[in-house]
Amino acid sequence: MTTLDLVLRAAAVLAAFLVLPLVVGQVEHKVMAHMQGRLGPMYAGGFHGWAQLVADGVKFVQKEDITPRAADRRVFRLAPAVALVPYLVALALVPVHPGVAAVDVPGSVVLFLAVTSVGALGTLMAGWSSGNKYSLLGGLRAAAQLVSYELPLVLAVASVALAGGSLSLVVLADRWTPWWLLWQLPGAVVFLVAAVAELQRPPFDMPIADAELVLGAWTEYTGLRFAFFLLAEYAGIVVVSLLFAVLWLGGWHGPAPEALGWLWTLLKGLVVAVGVIWVRVSWPRLREDQLQRLAWLWLVPLAVLQLVLTAVGVVVGW
Amino acid sequence: MTGQEQAPKDTRGRGGLPGVLKGLATTARTALRPSHTAEYPDVPPVLPPRSRGVIALLEENCTSCMLCARECPDWCIYIDSHKETVPATTPGGRDRQRNVLDRFAIDFSLCMYCGICIEVCPFDALFWSPQFEYAETDIRDLLHEKERLGDWMATVPPPPALDERAADPAEVTAANRPARGTGLVGGGGATARPPRTVRPRTVTRAADDEPSSEEQPPAEDPS
Secondary structure, three states: OOHHHHHHHHHHHHHHHHHHHHHHHHHHHHHHHHHOOOOOOOOOOOOOOOOHHHHHHHHHHHOOOOOOOOOOHHHHHHHHHHHHHHHHHHHHHOEEEOOEEOOOOOOHHHHHHHHHHHHHHHHHHHHHHOOOHHHHHHHHHHHHHHHHHHHHHHHHHHHHHHHHOOOOHHHHHHHOOOHHHHHOHHHHHHHHHHHHHHOOOOOOOOOOOHHHHOOHHHOOOOHHHHHHHHHHHHHHHHHHHHHHHHHOOOOOOOOOOHHHHHHHHHHHHHHHHHHHHHHHHHOOOOOHHHHHHHHHHHHHHHHHHHHHHHHHHHHHOO | OHHHHHHHHHHHHHHOHHHHHHHHHHHHHHHHOOOOOOOOOOOOOOOOOOOOOEEEEOHHHOOOOOHHHHHOOOOOEEEEEEEEEEOOOOOOOOOEEEEEEEEEEEEOOOOOOOOHHHHHOOOOOEEEEOOOOOOOOOHHHHEEOHHHHHHHHHHOOOOOOOOOOOOOOHHHHHHHOOOOOOOOOOOOHHHHOOOOOOOHHHHHHHHOOOOOOOOOOOOOOOO
16 A cells, blocks of 8 residues: 555545535435425525535634633543544445445454444543533433443444454455345344434434533534534444445445446445434434333344344354 | 223333334425425515505595504604695685695504504505515614605505405495485485495585585585
8 A cells, every 4th residue: 555545545535524424414404404394505505505514614613612611621622523533533444335445454343333432432521521510411421321322233233244254344345145134134223223322313312412401512612623523423424324334235236337336335325324314303302211221121132132143144054 | 991092002102113103204204295485585475465564654545633643552653744724716715724744654663563553544544565574774764754654555455355245345335325314304306416425424415505514525516
């Protein structure tokens, strides 16, 4: 891998990291609006408000960057980066095209899971360091949420890794067959639910809970740092949707020439992202204890069951 | 009975699935329907014809009688007028006086759009107009004089058509009513003559020979 190759890959990942979350955000604006009988942004950029999020970004840059006096200064200022950067790393691991991932490491599944769990740490840091009771409550809720979604998430991904016999995302996507759609279905459902909880998106947005906690851990943030949290949220949707598309929906496999594989990956990811948005619009917020109940009584047993099913399948040779 | 009612409730609440799917279906159905958004600045709104946008003034009809200003609950109507003497048109006639409207202003920062002024105006000088785009950046600029109020007359819609079987308008019934006093005092002469105005009382009084001092006789008919 030459230096030029390295730079190109890094630039490509950075570009995707800056564009794809905005695309998802814009899709959320429009889809959510139409699901609520509205039109959504219509002015910014001219055509159906396509530049709304660019305009929002410009607005955020202009805002004053405030650090509250009671805040733990260094942690407070570091938290948005801790929330954001893991998703950048995770995005670099996702294979989009046959054999093409920005960073192709042997154990990319493990690295992916490890890195995405760090993202929640940003919320925790922000909640603790803000010196605000609502932020603290949000941070505590994020911590409580953490213990419910991590295990089913890992178990569901482990099932796919078992089925494909590899810990590399590229290899797993390569070995995917349509049979997995049925075979790995319980794990897919578990992963989707747990992933929405990890993203702190409705119906599991208790740490954010704008109506009761005033955005929880984000309360004290302004300007660019607040925008980073928002970007992290949408980058998280992108990353998780792409991972789901790669592991459960077969990534680049599709009825089209091989050269269009990347398009398939992105399209499948977009469908998953729209699903995440759809769920947000349709369902009310759960309580933290309801999520715990759901996770430990349904998700974990289901994921274990899936793991057993996969093991049986691998041994029998499905 | 109660046991039967309990059973379906339980499956819905505990299982959670039907309600959850119903929520998804509802949002999906809404997304496929046209949205309700009114793109107001680009597309003018469709307002009911009698909507209360602004009060327009037909200055010719105003007699400066001050009824509207006095009935206005928040005193937002300002009227200034003076009297002018109209010289007699016939030799030996009497000079008459009439009110000339100097100022008619409505302060729309005070107006609460109750419409009482329009209701009480005896001469149909005030009208509702559906025009509503007269916002100002300063509240003091909402005091509109009679020129501006008169401009809004162009936006006043025609009165709505009557229902199919509705009674005749009050003016028509009044005009078709047989003249007062038929067969009692003046003989049948008055019935043949159609009333010229919508105020039959004045017409019949004018038909009599004696000029009435307490009522306002028609100015151009000194018979």
